[in-house]
Amino acid sequence: MQNNTANTEIKEKNTLLGELKIIFSSSRAFWLVNMVNFVDGIAYFGILTLLTLFLGSSVAMGDQMTGISVSAFTGLVTFFMFGGGFVTDKYGVRNALTISLVLLFAGRLVLTCSGLPHAAGADWPGYLMTWSGLFLIALGSGVLQPALYAGAKEYTNPKVSAIAFSFIYAIMNLGIVCESFISPFIRTAEPFIGRVHGLGWGIMGVFIMCTAMTGFVMLLHLTLFNKKTEAACRVDIAAPQALTWRQRFAQMPFKDVRFMWFIFILIPVRTLFAHQFLTMPDYIFRVFPAEVAAKFEWIHGINPFIIVIGVPLIAMFTRKISVMKVILTGTAISAATTFLLINNNPPLAVLLAYVTIFSIGEAVWASRFFEYVADLAPAGQVGAYMGLANIPWFLAKFTTGLYSGSMLAHFVPKEGLKNPAGMWTVYALIALLTPIGLLLTRKWIEAGAKKPQQN
DSSP: OHHHHHHHHHHHHTSHHHHHHHHHTOOHHHHHHHHHHHHHHHHHHHHHHHHHHHHHHTSOOOHHHHHHHHHHHHHHHHHHHHHHHHHHHHHOHHHHHHHHHHHHHHHHHHHHHTTSTTTOSSSHHHHHHHHHHHHHHHHHHHHHHHHHHHHHHHSSOGGGHHHHHHHHHHHHHHHHHHHHHHHHHHHOOSEEETTEEOOOOHHHHHHHHHHHHHHHHHHHHHHHOOHHHHHHHOOOOOOOOOOOHHHHHHTSSTTOHHHHHHHHTTHHHHHHHHHHHHTHHHHHHHHSOHHHHTTHHHHHHHHHHHHHHHHHHHHHHTTTSOHHHHHHHHHHHHHHHGGGGOOSSOOHHHHHHHHHHHHHHHHHHHHHHHHHHHHHSOTTOHHHHHHHHTHHHHHHHHHHHHHHHHHHHHHSOSSSOOOHHHHHHHHHHHHTHHHHHHHHHHHHHHHHSOOOOOO
């Protein structure tokens, strides 16, 4: 009788429902990690979504300097993830979260103040204040992201690691959904729902909200997530080796040509993700009617809404399919969808279709990629491996901003003849290099890649 009961429990754990039960009964520490994850999703993307507009209006930067500044910021976020991974491995998830939240609060406060009338202006002192705030935010975010994914591995049952990683990604996007819904209400005085009008506080109002929320979650984290909670919730996994930072760096898979090709071939399609913040805001404000621009965040919010629902579901249903097939399919969807925007006078329906299908492509491949990298990492080096996997993302963000402002100024200027179709044609062709490259080298990559650990 006991054997039958045990067999039933094992079968249940191997079902989607069983795995969901394990996730929702996860440790307190896992959900405290996701508390920070959720609120930072609101704050980080609340600022990033409007950053190009903020720099152009409140700080008086031109298109080229705005593009370079936003690109440098997003690139630094990813660059700092590499060092942030070592911070997480050395000091632990809880302490890494504390460090990141302090940096994020300070950075968002400085950035917000740089847009005040006495600080803003088309001069270098105003720019330096802005860049200082962005630097602190980038440093804090670089520590935060590896800590979140390391927390997913450290505080959950290894049998459900695929779903745990998808939850980290989905909950972050749930924060973006909330931000996308609230932001227009704070920013504009336009009708919100029915007869309810927005507050009309402008972009500064949104930035103040994001800064205040960061301070609030920092206090909650310091209050609720203590040493006792962390010790009680840590999953019994293989103890990491006592290695120096130099030894950890030496163990990274830099010499694994297949693995390095695998993460770097994603750069072309990742430029499309960078364009969602570097190009899309000004594209919508300059090409579409004012009533569409007034609810820009709602259009942007379609992406995280789909991610919230799609990533966990797709991760569940594709958990037995090879990572390569999943990533190849997802990147092909995202790249091909960009051809929808090759239209100089696109209707709103086309824009909505693009955002929707592009987001589905992202949902297909994104979380499985991080799961794959985490499975490759030795015990105690998840953060460092996550940082390494994000270096190509840094390159995509940084290089995209070097030309995005010039492309906007040429194809979609503030005044004069506009040719957005030409701009999106170039971007679509660049993105296609990823699925084509993966397709041509798929067997070679799979032949040499380390098989993910079986739990």
